[in-house]
Amino acid sequence: MQRKVLAEYKYELKPIVRGYNKRTLYVNVGDKVIKEKPVTDMMIDKFVGGKGFDLYLMWHGVNDNTKWNDPENEICIAFGPLCGNTSYPGSGKSIVTTISPLTGIPVDCNVGGHFGPYTKFAGFDALELQGKADEDVIVFIDGDKGIVQILSAPDKVINSHILAEELHKEFAGSEEHLQHVSVVSSGSASDHVLITCLNFSFWDKRRKVARLKQAGRGGTGTVFRDKSIKALVVKYSGLSVDKNDPADLPTLQKTGLKLHKEIEVGDADQCRMHQVGTAHLMEIMNDYDLLPIRNFKYGQMPEAEGLHSREFTKLFTQGMADGCWYGCSLSCCKAVDNFKPRTGPYKGQPVCVDGPEYETAGGCGSNICVWDPKDVVEINFYCDTYGLDTISFGTSVAFVMECYENGILNKERTGGLELNWGNADAALELLHQMARGEGFGLTVGQGVRRMKKIFAEQFGADPKFLQDIGMEAKGLEYSQYMSKESLAQQGGYTLALKGPQHDEAWLIFMDMVNNHIPTFKDKAEALHYFPMFRTWFGLQGLCKLPWNDIEPANNAQTDEPAKVPEHVQNYVDIYKAITGKPMDKHELIRQSERVYNFQKVFCMRMGGGRRIDDIPPYRAVGPVTEEEYLSRQERYDNLMKNKIGVDPTGKSVAEKMEITRRYREDQYQQLIDAVYERKGWTPEGVPTLEHLKNIGMDLPEVLEVVKRYL
Amino acid sequence: MKVLKTYPEKCISCHVCESTCSSLFFKEDNPELSCIQIHDETNPPDMNVCNQCQACVAVCPTCAITVNNQGVVMISRNLCIGCLMCVAACPTNSMRTAFGKHNPFKCIACGACVKTCPADALAVVQE
Numbered sequence: 001m002q003r004k005v006l007a008e009y010k011y012e013l014k015p016i017v018r019g020y021n022k023r024t025l026y027v028n029v030g031d032k033v034i035k036e037k038p039v040t041d042m043m044i045d046k047f048v049g050g051k052g053f054d055l056y057l058m059w060h061g062v063n064d065n066t067k068w069n070d071p072e073n074e075i076c077i078a079f080g081p082l083c084g085n086t087s088y089p090g091s092g093k094s095i096v097t098t099i100s101p102l103t104g105i106p107v108d109c110n111v112g113g114h115f116g117p118y119t120k121f122a123g124f125d126a127l128e129l130q131g132k133a134d135e136d137v138i139v140f141i142d143g144d145k146g147i148v149q150i151l152s153a154p155d156k157v158i159n160s161h162i163l164a165e166e167l168h169k170e171f172a173g174s175e176e177h178l179q180h181v182s183v184v185s186s187g188s189a190s191d192h193v194l195i196t197c198l199n200f201s202f203w204d205k206r207r208k209v210a211r212l213k214q215a216g217r218g219g220t221g222t223v224f225r226d227k228s229i230k231a232l233v234v235k236y237s238g239l240s241v242d243k244n245d246p247a248d249l250p251t252l253q254k255t256g257l258k259l260h261k262e263i264e265v266g267d268a269d270q271c272r273m274h275q276v277g278t279a280h281l282m283e284i285m286n287d288y289d290l291l292p293i294r295n296f297k298y299g300q301m302p303e304a305e306g307l308h309s310r311e312f313t314k315l316f317t318q319g320m321a322d323g324c325w326y327g328c329s330l331s332c333c334k335a336v337d338n339f340k341p342r343t344g345p346y347k348g349q350p351v352c353v354d355g356p357e358y359e360t361a362g363g364c365g366s367n368i369c370v371w372d373p374k375d376v377v378e379i380n381f382y383c384d385t386y387g388l389d390t391i392s393f394g395t396s397v398a399f400v401m402e403c404y405e406n407g408i409l410n411k412e413r414t415g416g417l418e419l420n421w422g423n424a425d426a427a428l429e430l431l432h433q434m435a436r437g438e439g440f441g442l443t444v445g446q447g448v449r450r451m452k453k454i455f456a457e458q459f460g461a462d463p464k465f466l467q468d469i470g471m472e473a474k475g476l477e478y479s480q481y482m483s484k485e486s487l488a489q490q491g492g493y494t495l496a497l498k499g500p501q502h503d504e505a506w507l508i509f510m511d512m513v514n515n516h517i518p519t520f521k522d523k524a525e526a527l528h529y530f531p532m533f534r535t536w537f538g539l540q541g542l543c544k545l546p547w548n549d550i551e552p553a554n555n556a557q558t559d560e561p562a563k564v565p566e567h568v569q570n571y572v573d574i575y576k577a578i579t580g581k582p583m584d585k586h587e588l589i590r591q592s593e594r595v596y597n598f599q600k601v602f603c604m605r606m607g608g609g610r611r612i613d614d615i616p617p618y619r620a621v622g623p624v625t626e627e628e629y630l631s632r633q634e635r636y637d638n639l640m641k642n643k644i645g646v647d648p649t650g651k652s653v654a655e656k657m658e659i660t661r662r663y664r665e666d667q668y669q670q671l672i673d674a675v676y677e678r679k680g681w682t683p684e685g686v687p688t689l690e691h692l693k694n695i696g697m698d699l700p701e702v703l704e705v706v707k708r709y710l
Numbered sequence: 711m712k713v714l715k716t717y718p719e720k721c722i723s724c725h726v727c728e729s730t731c732s733s734l735f736f737k738e739d740n741p742e743l744s745c746i747q748i749h750d751e752t753n754p755p756d757m758n759v760c761n762q763c764q765a766c767v768a769v770c771p772t773c774a775i776t777v778n779n780q781g782v783v784m785i786s787r788n789l790c791i792g793c794l795m796c797v798a799a800c801p802t803n804s805m806r807t808a809f810g811k812h813n814p815f816k817c818i819a820c821g822a823c824v825k826t827c828p829a830d831a832l833a834v835v836q837e
C-alpha cells in the first residue's frame with residue numbers, strides 16, 4: 001500500500017518508571033498536530049491513570065456544548081500503571097472514552113487486545129485523538145523507533161476482520177513481528193449508524209489471524225469514523241516481564257503464579273472460562289429466570305436450551321492460549337474457527353469469529369428468540385467486522401421486534417422485513433443494511449432512544465408504551481440481564497454513569513437469590529462499594545474477570561465472599577509491587593471515588609447526570625404487559641400479598657399490574673434516595689461540596705460546574 | 711523422546727545433581743536454580759524433573775515452548791515474556807521458576823547431572 005506521510009513526530013524512547021511514562025500523546029488528525037504532554041503529579045495523585053487520565057484529558061479538550069461530532073470531541077485511550085504486566089492475569093486492558101453519540105455524555109469502555117499495553121510500552125500513558133481529517137488516515141505509533149505518523153489510508157477495505165489482518169501484515173514487515181503489532185479499527189456500519197464499536201486486535205500466533213476485542217458501548221466507532229480515522233496501528237517488540245519497572249518483581253510474580261495455579265485447579269469446576277468463556281452463563285441465567293427473552297419480557301424459556309453453553313463449547317476450538325493479553329491464564333477469549341457465513345458479502349468464506357460471549361448470546365440470541373447458536377455466531381461475526389456493538393444491536397432489534405409484534409411496525413414501515421421473533425434472516429439483513437447505509441437498518445442503528453421518537457412522531461405510536469418497553473436509559477441500550485426481580489440491580493444498571501451496563505455493579509445473586517442485602521441501606525452500601533471497586537480496574541488497565549470469575553477454594557468461608565477478599569489483597573499487593581507506593585483496600589476505593597465523582601460532574605457539565613437521567617424504563621422494573629404479568633402471576637400475586645400487603649383476590653389483572661407498578665416505582669425512588677446519600681450526593685444527585693472536599697476532588701473546574709446545580 | 715530418568719531407590723540425597731545443573735545454567739551453586747530437585751523428606755527421596763510430557767507447550771501465549779527433534783521440550787528465551795503460565799500448567803511441578811528471574815527454566819535432558827551423580831541414580835534415555 002502506498003501511503004503518504006501527512007505528519008510525523010519523533011520522540012525520545014525512555015524506560016517506564018514504576019508503571020508510568022509520565023507523558024501522554026496528543027494527535028490532532030484535523031490540524032495534523034502531534035505532540036507529547038507531560039503527566040503531572042497532580043494527575044497521578046487524583047486521576048491515577050486509565051479512565052482517570054482519559055477523562056481528565058477529555059475534560060480539557062472539550063467545552064460545555066461539545067457534541068459527539070464536533071471536531072473538538074476526543075477519543076481518549078489510556079492504560080493505567082498496572083497495565084501491560086505479564087505476571088498477573090487480566091492486565092492488558094485499554095480504557096476508551098469519548099462523548100457518545102448515543103448519550104451525549106462521556107462513555108467508557110474497557111477493552112482487551114494488545115494495543116493498550118504496546119502503546120504504553122511505546123512510551124505513553126494515554127493517547128488523545130482530536131480533530132477531523134479531510135481524508136481517511138491511519139495513526140501509526142512505532143514504539144521501536146520512537147516515531148508517530150499520520151498516514152494516508154486509501155485502503156479499499158474498512159471492515160475489521162480484513163483491515164486488521166492486512167495492517168498487521170503491512171506494519172509487521174516480517175512474520176516474526178506479526179505479534180508485535182496491534183490495530184484499532186471499526187467497520188462500514190460506523191459510517192452510517194450510531195450503535196457502533198471499536199475493535200482492538202491481537203495477533204493469534206497459532207491460528208495465524210488477527211483476533212478482535214471490542215470497545216463495545218456507546219458508539220465509539222461512529223466518532224472514530226466521523227474523524228475519518230481508518231485505523232490506529234502500534235508496533236512494539238521489546239516486551240518482557242519487567243517492562244513496567246516494578247518495584248518488587250518477585251512479589252508481582254509470586255502473586256501472579258498463585259492465581260495461575262488457582263485457575264489451573266479451579267476453573268474447570270467453577271466458571272469454565274477457559275472452555276467456553278462468559279457464555280457459561282447461558283443456562284445459569286435461564287435457570288434463574290434472568291436470561292433476557294423477547295425484549296426482556298421473560299427470563300426463562302424451554303427454547304433457551306438451544307443456546308446452552310455446551311452448544312458453544314462444541315463450536316469453540318478447545319485447548320488454545322486464548323488470553324486477550326499475555327499472562328491471562330483465565331483465557332476467556334474463545335473463538336469459532338473456519339466459520340462460513342451463510343449471508344452477506346463474506347458468504348461462504350471461512351472466517352475466525354471471536355466469541356460469542358454471554359452478552360452477545362443473550363442480546364443476539366435469546367432476547368430476539370434466535371435459538372440456533374450458528375445464527376448467533378453469524379450475527380456476532382458481522383457485528384464485529386462492521387463495527388457494531390452486539391449489545392446495543394441485540395437490544396435495538398428486540399425493541400423493533402416487539403414493536404412489530406404490536407403493530408407499531410409492519411412490512412411497509414420496515415421496507416419489507418418481517419421482524420417476527422426469531423427471524424434471524426431479518427436480523428442479519430438489518431446488519432447488512434447498516435453496513436451499506438440503507439433501508440430500515442439505518443433507523444434501527446440509531447438506537448432505542450431515537451427510534452422511540454421516530455416511531456411516535458412518524459407512526460403515531462403511544463410514547464408511553466414505547467418508553468415502557470424501550471430498554472435504554474441515558475440513551476444507551478441495556479445489557480443482557482433481567483433486573484425486574486432485583487431492586488439492587490435496577491439501581492446497578494440505571495445509576496451507572498455511562499448508561500445501563502453491568503460493569504458498575506452486578507448484584508442480582510446477592511440481592512435476589514441469596515437475599516444478602518435486604519434493606520435500602522444494605523443495597524445502597526453495595527451500590528457504593530461495588531461500582532467503586534470495579535471502577536478501579538479501569539484506572540489501572542485491568543480486567544474484572546479474574547477478580548471473581550475464579551475464586552480461591554476457601555472463599556465461601558471468608559467474612560465477605562462477594563468481595564473475594566483474597567483477590568482484593570492480590571490487587572493491593574501487585575499495585576504496591578509495581579508502583580512502589582502505599583496502598584490498602586480503603587485507599588483503593590478512594591482512588592476510584594475521586595474519578596467516579598469527576599465523571600459524574602463531567603456528565604452534569606455535558607447536560608446529563610441528573611436524577612431524571614437515572615430512571616429506568618418500566619420493563620427493567622416490572623411487568624409492562626398483561627401477558628408478562630400472567631406468565632409469572634403466582635410470583636407477582638404472592639409479592640403483592642406478602643410485600644405490598646394487598647390481597648390480590650378478586651382484583652383484575654389491570655388492577656394488580658397498577659398496584660405492582662406503583663409499589664415498584666416507589667421502591668426504586670426510595671433506593672435512589674438511599675444510594676445518593678451513601679455516595680455523598682444531594683437528593684438531586686449532585687455531589688456535595690463537602691463530599692468532593694473529603695475525597696480530594698475539589699478542583700476549581702469541578703466545583704465551578706457543581707455550583708451551577710446547587 | 712530423550713528424557714532424564716530418575717532412580718530414587720539409588721539416590722543418596724547428596725544434591726550433587728542440583729549443584730551441577732544450577733552451576734551449568736546460572737553459574738551459581740543454588741538448588742533453587744536447578745532444573746532437577748531432590749526432596750529428601752521422604753525415603754526414598756522424591757526426584758522431581760521434567761518428563762517431557764509437553765503439557766506446557768499449548769499454554770504459552772508466544773509459542774516460546776517447542777519440542778525439538780529429539781523430543782525435548784525447549785523454551786526460547788527470545789520469545790518468552792515471563793508470564794509463568796507454563797509453571798502453573800505443568801502437572802508435575804517440573805517447570806521451574808525463581809522469583810526475580812525473568813524466565814522459567816526446565817530440564818533439557820542434557821545429561822550433565824548424570825555424569826556427576828555418584829550413585830547412578832540418573833540416566834538419559836530414549837523413550
Ligand code: SF4
Nearest residue numbers: 090324328332543545
Ligand atoms: S479474563 Fe478474558 S477478557 Fe479478561 S484479560 Fe483474561 S482473556 Fe482477557
Ligand code: SF4
Nearest residue numbers: 760761763764766800
Ligand atoms: S515442564 Fe512439565 S509440562 Fe512441560 S514438558 Fe516438562 S513435565 Fe511436561
Ligand code: SF4
Nearest residue numbers: 770790791793794796
Ligand atoms: S513463562 Fe515464557 S515459556 Fe512460560 S508460558 Fe509464559 S511466555 Fe511461555
